[in-house]
Amino acid sequence: MTMRSKLMVGNWKMNGSLVANASLVNAILDDIATVNCRAAVCVPAVFLAQLQALLAGSCIGLGAQDVSAHASGAYTGEVSADMLRDFAVRYCIVGHSERRQYHAESDALVAIKAQRALAAGITPIVCVGESLAERDAGQTEHVVKRQLAAVIHANGHCISEIVVAYEPLWAIGTGLTATPEQAQQVHAVLRAQLQAASSHADLISILYGGSMNAANAAELLAQPDVDGGLIGGAALKAPDFLSMLKTASR
């Protein structure tokens, strides 16, 4: 018996348009009545105002995909946590592997971004995960613990307010999914690390991400430490996302 209700989060990445977003969200909301898990969509920053309006009064929370490590000022192109807050953003992905990889985000930077989100009352969804080479070298635990340790170190007693997403890099956008056993094994390691840092660690949701879809969600979500999903590609199709929300509502 867990105290954690499932949390299912769509990561739209750099996809969407005003027209496409409206039809996707309206199709999801049309069939949301039987969903009782927690849900959110993390959208490109330019669409936050649109999504704030589309999701108003619904059970789907609004999320962003990144946040600046700075509070305000001369940081051209960046978006601050307070700005996200202005658009009723409840969740913000930090340290997604695509940001770590293509924007050279370090563990320390990701930790500061989590701190900025928390200070603005936004729940950071902290992504951790190993590459295939790291897994093959037996480094999986070491890598994910190092990534999470930076966030724990920088956020102290607030740590129970975060969400963690375990996303093995080799499973993101590849169609390769971690087996439920592989996911559970890493989630248990992360849970133990959180328990050592906080007496409220049992409240922290640890999501799995990496080619989760309507066909494999149930067996992943059945694992004791898999508290939900961070879903990329399959979150862009209303029937698939809805099916996963319903699976998580059981």
Ligand code: PEP
């Ligand atoms: C992601 O973007 O976080 C992700 C898990 O993508 P996908 O579901 O497409 O693998």
